[in-house]
Amino acid sequence: DAGITQSPRYKITETGRQVTLMCHQTWSHSYMFWYRQDLGHGLRLIYYSAAADITDKGEVPDGYVVSRSKTENFPLTLESATRSQTSVYFCASSDPGSWDGEQFFGPGTRLTVL
C-alpha cells in the first residue's frame, strides 16, 4: 500500500516488557519522525531521522530507542515499558526537497501499558 503505515494499530503490554512499534513509508522520504500524543500536551517529538543511519533526539526521548537501517522503515522501541508511556504514537515522514515541508502522518498506534 502506498503511503505511511504503522503496526500494530493497538497494543496492550505490561510494565517492564520490550515493545517495538513499526513505521513504514513508500515515498522514500528522507525525514521521519516519531511523536506521542497525550491529552493536554498535543504532539511531542520523541525522535527523528534525517536519513538512513542518522537519528536524533526530540523533546521526550527518554525510555525510547530508534533505528533506521533502511530509508523506508523507522521502528520505535520501548526497552522497558512504563505506565507513563501509555499514549498514542504517530509516525510521520517528509521530503526535505518539498517546498512546503509538509509532514505526512501514519494512522497511529494506541499503546496501553498495564
Place this chain on the structure above:
Amino acid sequence: GEDVEQSLFLSVREGDSSVINCTYTDSSSTYLYWYKQEPGAGLQLLTYIFSNMDMKQDQRLTVLLNKKDKHLSLRIADTQTGDSAIYFCAASSSNTGKLIFGQGTTLQVKP
C-alpha cells in the same frame, strides 16, 4: 525553545464561523501549518501559510498571520458538523524538517 500555544476547546453552531487561534515564539519559522485530526485517525494537513504572507484563503478556510505578534488564526466559514475535529497549529523549526505542534484545539460543531 520554540513553543506553540492554542486554546483547547471551541464550540460553535452549524453555519457559524469558527476562529481558532495560535501563538508561537520562533520568529524564524518559515512555514506555519494547520493540521486536522479526526477521531481515531492521524493528522492531515489542512492548510499552511508562508511566513512572508499575511493572509491565505482556500475555499472556506482563511489563515491570518500577524508576524509582529506571532499570532496565527484559522477561520472556517459556514462550519459544518463534519468540521468537528482537533485542529493543530504547527511551526517549522529552522530548516531542520521538524515541526513544533500546539496542544490542539477541539472544535465541537452543534447542529
